[in-house]
Amino acid sequence: MPGIVIVGVQWGDEGKGKATDLLGERTDWVVKFNGGNNAGHTVVIGDEKYALHLLPSGILSPGVTPVIGNGVVVDLEVLFNELEALNARGLDTSRLKISANAHIITQYHRTLDKVTERFLGKRMIGTTGRGIGPAYADKINRVGIRVQDLFDENILRQKVEGALDQKNHLLVKVFNRRAITVDEIVEDLLAYAERVRPMVSDTSLLLNDALDAGDVVVFEGGQATMLDVDHGTYPFVTSSSATAGGAATGSGVGPNRLDRIVGIVKAYTTRVGSGPFPTELFDESGDWLRSRGFEFGTTTGRPRRVGWYDAPITRYATRINGI
Template sequence: MAGKVIIGAQWGDEGKAKIIDILSEKADVVVRSQGGNNAGHTVAVDNEVYKFHLVPSGILYPGTLCIVGNGVVIDPEGILGEIGMLHDRGISTDNLKISLRAHLVMPYHKVLDGIKEKHRGDESIGTTKKGIGPCYMDKVERSGVRVCDLLNPEVFEEKVRRNVEIKNAMITKVYGSTDTVDADEIIKNYMAYTKALKQYFADTTVLVHEAIESGKNVVFEGAQGTLLDIDLGTYPYVTSSHPITGGVCVGSGIGPTKIDECIGVMKGYVTRVGKGPFPTELFDETGDQIRNVGHEFGTTTGRPRRCGWFDAVIGKFAVRTSGLTAIALNKIDVLADIDKVKICVAYRKDGEIIPEFPASLEELAKCEPVYEELEGWGQIDHIRTYDELPETVKKYIARVEELCGAKVTMIGVGPNRDQNIYR
């Protein structure tokens, strides 16, 4: 058995796609288990850049089975766009499979997402307005539409018409908007999507189980990050699913005993998108330097990311809540040519040291970082072995390990496949 999970251990955007891409080279199966096309993965291969939102990044390897699991919410138009992009670039999607149990993002979800964000005003969450949250709401409310419904046109039509009636009432009577949706148009479009996507539909829970039982290497591809988890993250500024390792089991239909390695991807600094407290956020030239050198702009939205020093309180929280067995420390090359680098080792609130990540957003907002300062380093993007790294980098890595409680087994010194150092 070789079930390996890769998750984001911060607020997302940690460079998971590169790590997943590297590990996918030896994987037989790559599984995406949560989120929707609100998440984005960028992979750089031989100076070619690929941006994924729903399709697992293992699709770049011809022999790898790529599964979109039951925990993912799927925008048919979005995934067809990705498939078309891959075909245009000469990449086959014959090995792509989509769960029959996955829920569908519908046009009314997108409309409501945008309306609700506008209605919240200054209290907006900062969603991508892709309809992900409203889709998960319907899923939990048990009024969602699933992939398997597409194969039964009468059932699909009945569910769409029932939902459209309710959603249009909400749009007009609750929010006072005129952006209603048309049931006939939705049914027509989604039947066309079905014709194009039907070849990919499968009971993916069986495929994942059989792969693990037969001893194949299965990589579970996480989206977003630990602090965006709907239960454990900085609520309400979170996503609508579970980006932690526990979410992998539910979102792909396997038990926890089928996983034997959990890798958390962290950057050598921290970023986040949208609103919410961010204790180590930088508002100075160093923050601007990290953002520009690290190309910290959203894959899906293009929004500039907020940047700050590495936060070991967050790191320890991620290791504990996801049972991480290893850390992949990415993008430490971005910190090159900064004389002094800092690590947040704890928080201070009202004169008291806070060693653990608080649940309350209001409490977190009052926390100030307690920093340790370490010597910086020069350019390292040309280095390919651990022994060649400067001693200052090794000391930085050792301190991250000590504070977070897990071994750093991979070190990213650039965006390309070959810019990854193994320990």
């Protein structure tokens, strides 16, 4: 069973990173196929605790090749901050591969995310403010910046100009913010080009070749089923496909290469941000669960909402993912 997908069946924070780590000795590749640095995995190895946001948890396993797939949106600043932090702790991150087709989160994505959320007021979604949603919106609107664009300044500049044309009108006329210049964005992105170049490749080809060779490839989902843009509690969802089906589109392998779907569920339920939560607890039991389970966001540090185990959503997620 070389192709294994690990997904969360609740609203995230079920322990997917720990499950991936447990498979570490039997795994050759670990692929992050959706999301960005809005998710967080906490992995404990011995006495060391590692909090990962953008990187796949497989980067901590010796001999495993970690992959950031085409379905991920990449904040280059976060990427290199995480890599430098791991290198400083003596970990080898040289095996990391990044899809040339992955989209990049820029300064204007982060700005728009924050001002739009504040503008919504009581109707806010509860985003992390890290530019994930706007980056995915640009991807769907076909004005996104991809990793491969970093290696041709003319193409990069044209794409940034196209993306900023409408966004600056929105920032200035609606949100009363300053316009963002093309030069500052291009300069910022080009500063990472040569550093990221050795990591970039056709990861779809690499993964299909690995599966053909009989390697064990683990596809690690960010967020969880109930946050999936199609099947979650819309509109209080993330902007990507967090279900098992997203593993194929977000990594460039065919669905028939996914041999096993593993769903991770907690004995109780948590979620971060706004949206429905039928079993949520507001009493001492909820406070006890939050304290006992250390239920604070790996990425945001926000206290998670806590509730009883929810069997109906587990049954629903089982059906949606084919667990």
